[in-house]
Amino acid sequence: MSTPHPEHTRPIQAREKLDFQLDERIPRFWNGGDPYKTRFFDAMSLTFPIGERYFISSVRAYRDQVTDPHLLQEVKDFTRQEAQHGIVHTQFNEMLEKQGLNVAWTQRFLDRKFKWQLSRWSAAFNLSYTAAAEHLTALMCTTFMERPDIIEPFDHRIRAMYTWHSIEEVEHKAVCFDVLTKAAKAGYFTRIAGLIYFSIEYPIGNWYMVNQMLKDDGFGFWARAKMLAKGAWWLYKPGGVFLPALGYYLSYFKPGFHPWQHKEMGHYDTWLEAFNRSGDPVEAGTAYAQQVIAAR
Secondary structure, X not given: OOOOOHHHOOOOOOOOOOOOOOOOOOOOOOEOOOHHHHHHHHHHHHHHHHHHHHHHHHHHOOHHHOOOHHHHHXXXXXXXXXXXXXXXXXXXXXXXXXXXXXXXXXXXXXXXXHHHHHHHOOHHHHHHHHHHHHHHHHHXXXXXXXXXXXXXXXXXXXXXXXXXXXXXXHHOOOHHHHHHHHHOOOOHHHHHHHHHHHHHHHHHHHHHHHHHHHHHOOOOHHHHHHHHHHHHHHXXXXXXXXXXXXXXXXXHHOOOOOHHHOOOOOOHHHHHHHHHHHOOHHHHHHHHHHHHHHOO
C-alpha cells in the first residue's frame, strides 16, 4: 500500500468567516480585462458550492469504516474546509448573478447531476470521482497559483479568494485518496476510472459554462467562437497553462502513487504567516502573490 510523505504534509485548518470584499467594486472582467480568462475561472466557481457538498457526501459514506483516529479527524477537518469553500463561492456566484449572469441554471443542473451520481453510482466510484477531482484541484494549485504570468493580472480580491482556496486544497488533498484506499479499499482500476471520467467530463462542462456566460455578457456567436479558440490555445499550447503540469497529472496512474509525493504552493508559509498575523485573507493573498511574482 502506498504511504504518505510526512515532510510534505500540511496541517488541515478550517478558517471561517472570511471576508474577501466580494462586492460591486470588483470589475466585470477582473482577470486583466480578458473576458475569456475571467469566465474560465468564474465557471470553476460555479461548480464549487454544490460540488463541495457532493464531495462531502462521497467521503461521509465511508466515515463509519474509517478506523484510523488521525484519518477520522482529517475527514472532519476536510468537511469543515469544504463547507467554507461552498459558502465563499456562493457569495462570489451571487456577485456574478448581480452582473447579469444566469447563475441559477448551473446550480439546478449541478444539483440534479450530483444527486443522480450519488443515487446511481456505487459509493466507491463516487469517492473515486471525488479523489480524482481533488488530484486535479491540487494540480491547478500548481498550474495556476505558482505561475506569476497567470495570477498577476487577477483583481487582488479574487486572487486572494483563489489563493486561500488553493492553500486549503493542498492541506486536505490526501483525505479522499486515503479514505478511498484505506476505508473503501478500492483497487487500482477503480481509482483510475474516476480520474479518466472526470478528466473528460470537466473540460467539457467548463467550456459549456464559459460559452454561456460569454453569451450572457452580450458576445455574439463568432466573437465567442474566437474567444474559445484563443482560450483553448492558451490552456493547451506547448508551455501553456496545462502541458507543463502533465507529469503531475500522469503521476496519478502510478500504482504506488500518493498525493503527498507532490509538494505544491511553494510560498505556503508566506501566506500562512501573513494570515496568522493579520487574520485578513486579502492581505495574506497579496503577500503570497508578491512572493510568487518576485520569484519569477
